[in-house]
Amino acid sequence: MASHLHQMYPKTPLRLALTLPGILHVEKSPSQIDAASFMHSFQVNTLGPMLLMKHLAPFLPTKSTRPFPTLPQSDDNNNSTSLSLPAYSIYATLAARVGSITDNASGGWYSYRASKAAVFQLTKTFDLYLRAQSRDRALAVALHPGTVRTDFTREYWGTREMLEPQDAAERLLDVLIGVSADFEGGRGRCWDWKGVEVCP
Ligand SMILES: NC(=O)c1ccc[n+]([C@@H]2O[C@H](COP(=O)([O-])OP(=O)(O)OC[C@H]3O[C@@H](n4cnc5c(N)ncnc54)[C@H](OP(=O)(O)O)[C@@H]3O)[C@@H](O)[C@H]2O)c1
Numbered sequence: 001m002a003s004h005l006h007q008m009y010p011k012t013p014l015r016l017a018l019t020l021p022g023i024l025h026v027e028k029s030p031s032q033i034d035a036a037s038f039m040h041s042f043q044v045n046t047l048g049p050m051l052l053m054k055h056l057a058p059f060l061p062t063k064s065t066r067p068f069p070t071l072p073q074s075d076d077n078n079n080s081t082s083l084s085l086p087a088y089s090i091y092a093t094l095a096a097r098v099g100s101i102t103d104n105a106s107g108g109w110y111s112y113r114a115s116k117a118a119v120f121q122l123t124k125t126f127d128l129y130l131r132a133q134s135r136d137r138a139l140a141v142a143l144h145p146g147t148v149r150t151d152f153t154r155e156y157w158g159t160r161e162m163l164e165p166q167d168a169a170e171r172l173l174d175v176l177i178g179v180s181a182d183f184e185g186g187r188g189r190c191w192d193w194k195g196v197e198v199c200p
Contacts, residue, residue: 002055014059015068016176017091021048022152024112038111045115046122049093053126053140060089060130061137088137088181091126092172095119095142095190095198102199120190120200127188139187141179143172146193168193 023044025037067087097103099116119142127140147153149162156162163171171193178195179186190198 002058005059009059013061013065013068013089014056014091015085015089017056017089019049019052019056019091019093021045021052022094022096022116024109024152026108026112027110028108030110033110041111041115042118045112046118049119050122052093053091053122056091057126057129057133060091061134063133063135063137065134065137067137084177086177086181088139089134090176090179091130091138091140092176093119093123093140093142095123095144097144097192097198100190100198100200117200123190124188124200131187136181139179139181139185141176141187142190142198143175144190144192144198145169145172163193 021044023041025034025041027033027037068085068089070084070087096112096116096119098109098113099119101117104113123140123142130138130140145168146163147156147160148165148168149157150165153162175191175193175195179191181187186197190200192198
């Protein structure tokens with residue numbers, strides 16, 4: 001993927017990255033823990049995002065890269081839209097509220113929780129790398145999309161209130177654009193679809 005991107009866009013820095021891999025093996029009690037399912041969860045939910053960081057990091061701007069213009073973006077018909085991306089790159093990874101140790105009130109889902117808790121750590125670590133490498137030209141954050149009606153939650157459709165994928169995506173994009181690249185501006189942390197921090 002990285003070499004394909006490099007061929008297609010040799011001189012274009014990556015401006016907005018959203019990395020999404022996630023699967024869930026449900027474990028309600030320790031007796032349901034299964035080594036192969038655990039390995040699969042970590043492969044997709046933790047190692048997947050980590051390898052994406054490895055291979056996409058070279059596309060992010062460095063401190064000497066010129067800031068992007070902050071003009072409103074155009075859609076396919078060349079009409080101006082209200083979306084105005086910031087002057088720096090944003091690298092986002094989908095975490096999950098259940099990956100928060102602070103927030104864990106109900107237990108269960110051992111592998112999923114542990115693999116997503118690691119995403120909070122990876123995000124912070126990658127953001128520290130970007131602070132050194134790119135300063136205010138690039139930042140990393142993690143996101144919690146809310147409970148969304150996707151294949152991921154198919155089993156639970158109709159049992160609880162869910163966001164539609166488009167609503168979740170629009171809300172997350174608003175949150176992403178609101179995170180600023182200065183030290184206290186929210187970089188390196190996890191934000192939910194309402195813009196509220198999810199603590200590790
Ligand atoms: N839906 C929710 O309520 C909810 C809540 C909290 C967090 N999340 C997180 O949000 C992210 C997106 O989930 P979603 O709701 O959009 O579910 P989804 O429709 O099931 O999407 C799952 C994503 O994971 C990728 N994936 C699955 N297995 C993979 C594998 N073996 N290798 C590489 N990629 C793989 C899929 O890629 P393909 O499209 O190529 O199959 C897809 O992009 C996930 O990280 C999930 O944990 C979702």
